[in-house]
Amino acid sequence: MAEAPLLSVKDLVVEFPTRRGLVLRAVDGVSFELRQGEVLGLVGESGAGKSITGAAVIGLLEPPGRIAGGEVRLKGERIDQLDRGAMRRVRGGRIGMVFQDPLTSLNPLYTVGQQLVETIQTHLPLSPAQARQRAVDLLVEVGIPAAERRIDSYPHEFSGGMRQRVIIALALAAEPELVIADEPTTALDVSVQAQVIAVLKRLCREKNMAIILITHDMGVIAELAHRVAVMYAGRIVEIGPVRDVVKAPRHPYTRGLMGSIPDPAAEADRLTQIPGAMPRLNAIPSGCAFNPRCASVLDRCRRERPSARVVGSSEVACWLDDEQLRRSDLQAVVAR
Amino acid sequence: MSDGRALLEVEGLRRVFDVSKPWLNRVIEGHRQQFLHAVDDVSFAIPAGRTFALVGESGSGKSTIARIIVGLIAPSAGTIRFDGADIARIKNPSEMRQIRRRFQMIFQDPYASLNPRMRVADIIAEPIRAFGLLGDTAAVQHRVGELLALVRLDPRDGLKYPHEFSGGQRQRVAIARALAGNPQFLVCDEPTSALDVSVQAQILNLMRDLQEQFGLTYLFISHNLAVVRHMASEVGVLYLGRLVEVATTHELFSAPRHPYTRMLLDAVPDLAMTGRVRTPVQGEIPSPIDRPQGCHFHPRCDVAKDRCRTEAPAARSIGAATVRCHTPLGA
Numbered sequence: 135m136a137e138a139p140l141l142s143v144k145d146l147v148v149e150f151p152t153r154r155g156l157v158l159r160a161v162d163g164v165s166f167e168l169r170q171g172e173v174l175g176l177v178g179e180s181g182a183g184k185s186i187t188g189a190a191v192i193g194l195l196e197p198p199g200r201i202a203g204g205e206v207r208l209k210g211e212r213i214d215q216l217d218r219g220a221m222r223r224v225r226g227g228r229i230g231m232v233f234q235d236p237l238t239s240l241n242p243l244y245t246v247g248q249q250l251v252e253t254i255q256t257h258l259p260l261s262p263a264q265a266r267q268r269a270v271d272l273l274v275e276v277g278i279p280a281a282e283r284r285i286d287s288y289p290h291e292f293s294g295g296m297r298q299r300v301i302i303a304l305a306l307a308a309e310p311e312l313v314i315a316d317e318p319t320t321a322l323d324v325s326v327q328a329q330v331i332a333v334l335k336r337l338c339r340e341k342n343m344a345i346i347l348i349t350h351d352m353g354v355i356a357e358l359a360h361r362v363a364v365m366y367a368g369r370i371v372e373i374g375p376v377r378d379v380v381k382a383p384r385h386p387y388t389r390g391l392m393g394s395i396p397d398p399a400a401e402a403d404r405l406t407q408i409p410g411a412m413p414r415l416n417a418i419p420s421g422c423a424f425n426p427r428c429a430s431v432l433d434r435c436r437r438e439r440p441s442a443r444v445v446g447s448s449e450v451a452c453w454l455d456d457e458q459l460r461r462s463d464l465q466a467v468v469a470r
Numbered sequence: 471m472s473d474g475r476a477l478l479e480v481e482g483l484r485r486v487f488d489v490s491k492p493w494l495n496r497v498i499e500g501h502r503q504q505f506l507h508a509v510d511d512v513s514f515a516i517p518a519g520r521t522f523a524l525v526g527e528s529g530s531g532k533s534t535i536a537r538i539i540v541g542l543i544a545p546s547a548g549t550i551r552f553d554g555a556d557i558a559r560i561k562n563p564s565e566m567r568q569i570r571r572r573f574q575m576i577f578q579d580p581y582a583s584l585n586p587r588m589r590v591a592d593i594i595a596e597p598i599r600a601f602g603l604l605g606d607t608a609a610v611q612h613r614v615g616e617l618l619a620l621v622r623l624d625p626r627d628g629l630k631y632p633h634e635f636s637g638g639q640r641q642r643v644a645i646a647r648a649l650a651g652n653p654q655f656l657v658c659d660e661p662t663s664a665l666d667v668s669v670q671a672q673i674l675n676l677m678r679d680l681q682e683q684f685g686l687t688y689l690f691i692s693h694n695l696a697v698v699r700h701m702a703s704e705v706g707v708l709y710l711g712r713l714v715e716v717a718t719t720h721e722l723f724s725a726p727r728h729p730y731t732r733m734l735l736d737a738v739p740d741l742a743m744t745g746r747v748r749t750p751v752q753g754e755i756p757s758p759i760d761r762p763q764g765c766h767f768h769p770r771c772d773v774a775k776d777r778c779r780t781e782a783p784a785a786r787s788i789g790a791a792t793v794r795c796h797t798p799l800g801a
């Protein structure tokens with residue numbers, strides 16, 4: 135029998151009621167599972183619903199945003215209906231968080247050590263001295279040189295890359311089973327990004343920790359993730375092993391997306407171009423949300439919404455048949 | 471397209487910023503005056519019809535060079551020649567206007583660079599009117615329509631305001647405006663960094679089409695090496711204000727000569743998932759106010775020698791490349 139998943143998200147719907155009485159659906163029926171030690175990439179262009187999905191999982195949706203359907207289970211237990219206090223214990227305890235902007239996630243008025251010790255003592259029954267020792271260990275773990283000395287520094291005394299490592303240390307404070315990292319390297323230079331990727335890779339191997347890695351950068355996904363879910367207009371259009379999705383994408387949007395990324399390892403004359411842009415929430419097309427931009431569009435795509443089905447080792451939400459989705463030259467169809 | 475003649479030549483460009491505390495504080499607290507060398511002895515030339523890219527990490531001096539070239543800030547030293555003429559020596563205002571019309575700039579944030587209270591048609595028409603290129607209103611209107619079509623927007627879009635457009639469409643408007651004065655040279659500072667990849671692809675393709683159509687010359691600034699590889703014929707790599715390597719795109723990516731260039735290339739995520747072995751990134755970029763002595767890269771360089779700690783390497787030519795390193799790779 136298969137091991138129960140660490141996290142299971144089923145048919146998640148997130149809505150934002152507007153003042154005008156409209157209801158905007160930012161996440162519309164998202165489902166995925168995550169095993170222990172697994173890194174799941176959540177990728178897509180801005181506005182796809184990646185961050186909102188992450189926030190919903192850890193109960194950090196900003197009102198009036200609300201979960202309007204579906205369920206979130208951690209080791210089989212529902213966590214989407216917990217009261218605030220219980221959710222706060224899960225968050226930072228069993229689930230850690232890393233956000234894009236290290237400056238807003240750290241308090242400038244306290245030293246790095248004070249912030250780490252406070253987080254550690256909130257979640258673990260340790261004495262101040264033990265907590266401080268654990269803080270030093272954590273800084274060593276995320277690769278801060280001379281951690282014993284640097285622990286009493288203030289955030290502004292650290293570079294951007296070191297601050298991001300401190301944020302990761304904070305997320306790890308209570309030895310969580312799962313870390314949700316939203317654009318953890320987006321604000322960083324490539325050399326610093328490479329160092330942060332290396333830290334995350336090592337932690338996940340050594341601690342068997344699972345990560346939901348939210349990013350718009352396919353390169354970061356290719357480096358870190360085991361599986362990847364591609365989001366478009368609040369839905370997952372394709373989910374599967376990272377190698378399949380990156381090297382042999384099936385869904386027309388994933389194909390277009392991959393083709394539009396300049397390959398750092400090759401020269402190419404022209405990039406694949408998808409016409410148009412991601413729709414706004416108040417104008418999501420009916421049927422398949424990608425249909426106005428899709429070159430393979432069928433009549434039915436404009437009326438009926440495709441649900442995910444298994445194709446090879448991935449799941450794809452598209453009305454094209456298996457044979458078409460498998461064709462490597464579907465690109466030619468997409469390019470019109 | 472290119473006849474090898476340099477349209478833009480930059481020589482010995484320098485820019486120093488005074489980042490000292492106010493005079494009184496220095497006297498009371500005993501602080502020394504502090505200078506930041508944002509651009510330090512930078513030289514390169516761009517042949518007509520080509521794309522030269524500047525890459526480098528945050529704070530390496532890319533935008534400062536761009537702003538000096540288009541005349542937004544003054545250099546501390548160095549010369550800029552456009553089409554053979556030393557820009558600093560042009561004193562005649564009408565001659566200056568003629569030169570300025572011939573080069574334009576596109577910025578990273580298409581929103582901040584467009585006036586939110588003006589209709590797009592007026593934004594695009596502004597340089598046409600400012601340079602007095604077309605006399606009557608009908609001709610201006612016609613030209614605006616042409617420019618909108620050129621960047622693949624609808625001529626009717628001219629009636630809208632910038633906020634009614636998406637990021638990619640706004641960058642198209644900025645490009646149309648930059649092209650309004652029929653320039654030969656465009657300085658593009660991170661033109662797609664704020665855009666999604668599918669929209670970035672549209673803009674990069676458009677920029678290449680326009681270059682082909684009008685023989686445009688680009689100075690293309692980016693921190694994204696994959697984008698640079700896609701766009702440029704030649705690349706300059708900046709580190710703490712100095713150009714450490716200049717080479718053809720092909721050479722730079724296939725056989726980097728400077729240890730920093732190699733480190734940067736190794737840091738780029740392996741999208742092709744080749745699993746190639748890469749040297750891990752060492753250390754961090756030092757503060758630009760307090761750059762290491764000798765070769766600025768020595769604290770992070772895995773092949774540094776004693777000499778590197780004291781003696782700054784001069785730029786030297788290896789084949790068609792220029793490298794600032796005492797012991798270039800593969801030499």
Ligand SMILES: Nc1ncnc2c1ncn2[C@@H]1O[C@H](COP(=O)(O)OP(=O)(O)OP(=O)(O)O)[C@@H](O)[C@H]1O
Nearest residue numbers: 487506508527528529530531532533534535693758
């Ligand atoms: N007006 C100024 N006063 C003081 N320092 C400045 C000024 N403008 C730029 N600098 C400094 O000069 C250096 C180069 O800045 P520049 O903006 O050219 O970097 P960049 O390569 O464009 O970086 P980014 O990738 O972040 O855009 C930086 O250290 C910056 O802080």
Ligand SMILES: Nc1ncnc2c1ncn2[C@@H]1O[C@H](COP(=O)(O)OP(=O)(O)O)[C@@H](O)[C@H]1O
Nearest residue numbers: 150158160179180181182183184185186187415
């Ligand atoms: N507070 C809010 N009110 C209304 N819409 C929101 C709010 N927050 C986010 N959205 C919308 O939800 C969609 C998904 O947002 P998000 O998850 O942040 O996207 P991303 O994939 O870029 O992380 C976007 O269209 C965004 O504009």
Ligand code: SF4
Nearest residue numbers: 422425428435452453
């Ligand atoms: S369902 Fe139809 S419109 Fe949507 S991606 Fe598939 S073919 Fe294109």
Ligand code: SF4
Nearest residue numbers: 765768771778795796
């Ligand atoms: S000069 Fe020395 S320290 Fe600098 S890059 Fe070359 S070998 Fe490394």
Ligand SMILES: [Mg+2]
Nearest residue numbers: 184185186317
């Ligand atoms: Mg986001």
Ligand SMILES: [Mg+2]
Nearest residue numbers: 532533534659
């Ligand atoms: Mg800049």
